[in-house]
Amino acid sequence: xxxxxxxxxxxxxxxxxxxxxxxxxxxxxxxxxxxxxxxxxxxxxxxxxxxxxxxxxxxxxxxxxxxxxxxxxxxxxxxxxxxxxxxxxxxxxxxxxxxxxxxxxxxxxxxxxxxxxxxxxxxxxxxxxxxxxxxxxxxxxxxxxxxxxxxxxxxxxxxxxxxxxxxxxxxxxxxxxxxxxxxxxxxxxxxxxxxxxxxxxxxxxxxxxxxxxxxxxxxxxxxxxxxxxxxxxxxxx
Numbered sequence: 001x002x003x004x005x006x007x008x009x010x011x012x013x014x015x016x017x018x019x020x021x022x023x024x025x026x027x028x029x030x031x032x033x034x035x036x037x038x039x040x041x042x043x044x045x046x047x048x049x050x051x052x053x054x055x056x057x058x059x060x061x062x063x064x065x066x067x068x069x070x071x072x073x074x075x076x077x078x079x080x081x082x083x084x085x086x087x088x089x090x091x092x093x094x095x096x097x098x099x100x101x102x103x104x105x106x107x108x109x110x111x112x113x114x115x116x117x118x119x120x121x122x123x124x125x126x127x128x129x130x131x132x133x134x135x136x137x138x139x140x141x142x143x144x145x146x147x148x149x150x151x152x153x154x155x156x157x158x159x160x161x162x163x164x165x166x167x168x169x170x171x172x173x174x175x176x177x178x179x180x181x182x183x184x185x186x187x188x189x190x191x192x193x194x195x196x197x198x199x200x201x202x203x204x205x206x207x208x209x210x211x212x213x214x215x216x217x218x219x220x221x222x223x224x225x226x227x228x229x230x231x232x233x234x235x236x237x
Contacts, residue, residue, distance in 0.1 A: 076113040078143060078233050079134050085113035088152020090144040090191055090229070092220050093137040094236050103220030105188045106133060109156045116159040116194075118187050121171050125163040125190065143233035144224055151195065151203050158198025159190060175216040188220045205229075 076085045089108040106117035106128070113130030134141060146152050172184025176192045185193075195203045205218075206226045224231075 075111045076130055078113070078141075079130075079139060080235075081233055083143070083232050085111050085130065086145060086149070086152060087111065087156035088146060088149075088154075088195075089232070090146070090223055091115060091133065092142045092144065092224055092236075094140050095137050103188075104137065105191050105220035105223055107155060107159045107191045107194050109160050116163045116190060118169070118171055118185060118190060120187075123171055125166055125169050125185065127160075127163060140236050141233065142224065142231065142236050144226075144229045145232050146195065146203075146205075146226075146229050148203075151199050154198040155191075155194040155203070156198075159194040162190070162194070173217060176218045177216060188218045188223055191223060192218045 091106045093104045095104045106115040115128050118125045170184040173186050
């Protein structure tokens with residue numbers, strides 16, 4: 001044992017003298033710095049793409065790097081499927097909000113599957129990572145996709161900017177046609193408004209009034225009433 005110990009001491013002494021040990025000990029720190037720089041680059045790219053100037057707000061409100069992030073690949077897929085996430089996809093769940101509104105909905109913002117949503121009474125508009133949204137809603141989610149990719153991207157951009165500019169908006173159910181911040185908003189209204197206002201009033205999602213109990217109220221399930229949209233994923237069955 002003494003011989004082995006002496007050999008190890010000599011080995012480490014050689015490493016220190018030749019500078020090899022310094023290189024080895026700095027490798028982990030260098031790798032960590034590289035990862036941080038790559039993540040920062042992604043944040044900056046996302047900020048520029050969505051015209052968001054406040055990088056700090058972006059980093060602290062949106063999980064750009066998901067737990068399943070694969071370096072070199074930014075395209076995420078919906079859980080348990082091979083369906084890629086697309087900006088402007090509409091997510092509908094069967095979770096009932098605290099206000100009693102049947103179901104919940106959100107709009108996908110990017111190919112990582114991050115969404116814009118407001119969870120219910122007592123909450124404010126927020127960005128949520130794909131993993132958090134799906135796990136919170138117990139994977140009982142339907143994904144609807146509007147046919148025009150440009151319109152979908154415009155809707156995603158509008159939702160991104162709107163949430164960034166209205167982080168204190170209160171949850172309140174009222175007409176989908178009004179975007180006055182003092183009136184508040186709700187989950188499916190954010191989605192509907194994103195397509196309507198994000199495309200200069202040219203895209204009007206046709207929604208069924210079946211579960212809406214006030215005029216011009218678009219409930220989450222109502223969003224699935226547009227026959228032009230395709231159901232990409234449906235785990236609510």
